[in-house]
Amino acid sequence: MATMESLIGLVNRIQRACTVLGDHGGGGAALPTLWEALPSVAVVGGQSSGKSSVLESIVGRDFLPRGSGIVTRRPLVLQLHKTESGIQEYAEFLHLPKRRFTDFSMVRNEIQDETDRLTGKSKQISPIPIHLSIFSPNVVNLTLIDLPGLTKVAVEGQPESIVHDIETMVRSYVEKPNCIILAITPANQDIATSDSIKLAREVDPSGERTFGVLTKLDLMDKGTNAIEVLEGRSYRLQHPWVGIVNRSQADINKNVDMIFARRKEREFFATSAEYGHLASKMGSEYLAKLLSKHLESVIRARLPDITSLINKTIDELEAELNHLGRSVAADAGAQLYTILELCRAFDRIFKEHLEGGRPGGARIYGVFDNQLPAALRKLPFDRHLSLQNVRKVVSESDGYQPHLVAPEQGYRRLIDGALSYFRGPAEASVDAVHYILKELVRKSIGQTQELKRFPSLQAEIQAAAGEALERFREDGKKTTLRLVDMESSFLTVDFFRRLPQEAEKGGNQAANSADRYTEGHYRRIGSNVFSYVGMISETLRNTIPKAVVHCQVREAKRSLLDHFYTQLGKMEANRLAQLLDEDPALMERRQQCTRRLELYKSARDEIDSVSWSR
Numbered sequence: 001m002a003t004m005e006s007l008i009g010l011v012n013r014i015q016r017a018c019t020v021l022g023d024h025g026g027g028g029a030a031l032p033t034l035w036e037a038l039p040s041v042a043v044v045g046g047q048s049s050g051k052s053s054v055l056e057s058i059v060g061r062d063f064l065p066r067g068s069g070i071v072t073r074r075p076l077v078l079q080l081h082k083t084e085s086g087i088q089e090y091a092e093f094l095h096l097p098k099r100r101f102t103d104f105s106m107v108r109n110e111i112q113d114e115t116d117r118l119t120g121k122s123k124q125i126s127p128i129p130i131h132l133s134i135f136s137p138n139v140v141n142l143t144l145i146d147l148p149g150l151t152k153v154a155v156e157g158q159p160e161s162i163v164h165d166i167e168t169m170v171r172s173y174v175e176k177p178n179c180i181i182l183a184i185t186p187a188n189q190d191i192a193t194s195d196s197i198k199l200a201r202e203v204d205p206s207g208e209r210t211f212g213v214l215t216k217l218d219l220m221d222k223g224t225n226a227i228e229v230l231e232g233r234s235y236r237l238q239h240p241w242v243g244i245v246n247r248s249q250a251d252i253n254k255n256v257d258m259i260f261a262r263r264k265e266r267e268f269f270a271t272s273a274e275y276g277h278l279a280s281k282m283g284s285e286y287l288a289k290l291l292s293k294h295l296e297s298v299i300r301a302r303l304p305d306i307t308s309l310i311n312k313t314i315d316e317l318e319a320e321l322n323h324l325g326r327s328v329a330a331d332a333g334a335q336l337y338t339i340l341e342l343c344r345a346f347d348r349i350f351k352e353h354l355e356g357g358r359p360g361g362a363r364i365y366g367v368f369d370n371q372l373p374a375a376l377r378k379l380p381f382d383r384h385l386s387l388q389n390v391r392k393v394v395s396e397s398d399g400y401q402p403h404l405v406a407p408e409q410g411y412r413r414l415i416d417g418a419l420s421y422f423r424g425p426a427e428a429s430v431d432a433v434h435y436i437l438k439e440l441v442r443k444s445i446g447q448t449q450e451l452k453r454f455p456s457l458q459a460e461i462q463a464a465a466g467e468a469l470e471r472f473r474e475d476g477k478k479t480t481l482r483l484v485d486m487e488s489s490f491l492t493v494d495f496f497r498r499l500p501q502e503a504e505k506g507g508n509q510a511a512n513s514a515d516r517y518t519e520g521h522y523r524r525i526g527s528n529v530f531s532y533v534g535m536i537s538e539t540l541r542n543t544i545p546k547a548v549v550h551c552q553v554r555e556a557k558r559s560l561l562d563h564f565y566t567q568l569g570k571m572e573a574n575r576l577a578q579l580l581d582e583d584p585a586l587m588e589r590r591q592q593c594t595r596r597l598e599l600y601k602s603a604r605d606e607i608d609s610v611s612w613s614r
């Protein structure tokens with residue numbers, strides 16, 4: 001079995017580690033606190049009930065600030081470490097790790113200064129504890145938390161809210177199931193009106209973690225005594241009540257020393273007619289031993305829970321840290337490598353969208369299969385090739401000399417005019433695919449888990465990909481428009497050769513030029529042009545998608561970030577670091593997790609070392 005020293009010492013060390021990490025249970029921490037799992041003893045009582053006196057006599061030293069009003073304004077975590085006899089007593093603050101206090105009045109000043117440091121001179125209170133360790137042969141191993149005295153009225157200079165604030169703070173400590181409550185009540189006050197008992201009853205109705213302490217037994221009116229309370233009949237708790245006689249104000253003024261006061265207290269009980277039979281279970285020394293023993297047994301009982309909490313939390317923290325990712329390397333080479341890896345991760349996802357595995361690629365096909373054919377069908381060739389327009393264009397082309405066999409010029413103009421309509425759908429296809437690709441870039445960035453941490457790099461990839469897509473779009477437009485232009489630069493000769501020759505077909509030699517200008521003639525021209533244009537439309541319906549895929553989709557797949565990679569290669573180290581700037585909230589979270597993980601791991605090591613010594 002682990003010794004008492006090692007068990008309480010273990011908890012002491014873990015508590016100190018908790019405080020260093022800001023895990024002190026006082027505030028509403030977002031992460032589970034180990035502190036809350038550790039047993040501790042909190043001293044609770046109304047103002048002037050004798051809290052400081054009890055603490056000091058347990059320690060056997062004067063070291064707490066005195067004065068009027070609310071003196072204790074931050075929790076004081078007091079860890080007592082028993083040393084071998086003959087060694088000089090000293091105190092140490094966690095916030096001043098290098099300094100050993102042997103003069104205890106300096107300890108008092110430091111508590112005052114350190115309280116003011118956080119709360120200002122405003123006499124506000126703060127839940128962040130001050131940690132004080134006392135190493136002495138005259139103490140037992142014990143951790144006590146001194147809390148501000150419960151009060152009913154604010155003192156001058158202190159805000160009204162302080163009454164409520166103090167209660168809230170004290171409550172936040174004592175309501176934790178692992179908190180042992182040392183409830184101080186002065187004997188010269190009716191126990192029914194005791195603030196500490198009232199609060200203790202609320203948070204610990206069964207009284208299993210409450211120790212009742214009755215102070216000022218020497219100040220009771222003549223003829224009255226506290227036997228009913230001390231023997232547990234007035235107010236029953238699971239643990240026996242302990243009566244205490246501290247130094248009076250007069251003793252303090254006379255600088256009566258602590259060791260002497262302890263002796264006087266012992267004598268008080270030993271010689272008391274009322275309390276003589278309880279003498280061995282009264283007094284501050286007895287209280288210290290009682291608490292220490294109880295604390296030890298509680299720790300022993302809680303140790304398996306604490307260990308499993310620690311193990312569970314370590315697992316959780318490690319999982320979260322994995323999820324958050326490693327922190328970024330510091331040197332430029334490693335950073336460049338990281339950036340390239342992240343870009344590749346993005347690129348992989350982007351490709352999956354295009355090639356299948358993720359949705360998106362099908363939308364591009366939708367452009368070719370639906371939008372483009374629909375747009376081609378809607379082109380206003382009816383209007384362009386109306387009888388009226390055909391006649392107009394053909395006669396304009398003929399000029400003063402009407403065409404003799406077929407209106408060559410007229411055909412050309414009508415065809416050129418019709419072909420120019422194809423530019424619209426060609427450009428629209430390029431644009432439609434451009435927007436789909438842009439959207440897929442955006443989606444892929446969002447879906448790249450590894451990139452989540454790096455908002456700057458996300459923006460940069462988005463911009464670089466955007467620029468690249470813009471270049472591809474330019475190229476796509478040029479190429480598709482060229483396809484259209486190519487159609488007007490050379491007409492398909494065969495088509496026209498295959499057209500039936502009107503003159504021959506008619507077989508009417510009498511047919512003269514006058515006949516050529518009939519409606520039927522123009523209608524035929526119109527319908528010939530119409531079927532030629534239909535043929536072109538069919539061709540473009542097939543070639544525009546090829547051009548779009550060639551210039552945009554294939555390039556996006558192949559070289560979306562090529563340009564960006566070249567830029568990266570030329571970047572200065574600090575620019576690379578900037579790209580890897582993480583979301584500050586995330587960095588903060590990782591740091592918190594890392595520190596907490598260290599705490600829990602060191603706590604686990606501590607516990608392991610204690611288990612070994614069993």
Ligand SMILES: Nc1nc2c(ncn2[C@@H]2O[C@H](COP(=O)(O)OP(=O)(O)OP(=O)(O)O)[C@@H](O)[C@H]2O)c(=O)[nH]1
Nearest residue numbers: 047048049050051052053149216245246247248249
């Ligand atoms: N005679 C006698 N006086 C006591 C006893 N306990 C405390 N006192 C006196 O009561 C006064 C208040 O005691 P403190 O120990 O300062 O009480 P406290 O609860 O810490 O007070 P605050 O920190 O102001 O809330 C001091 O003058 C003590 O000397 C006691 O058992 N007997």
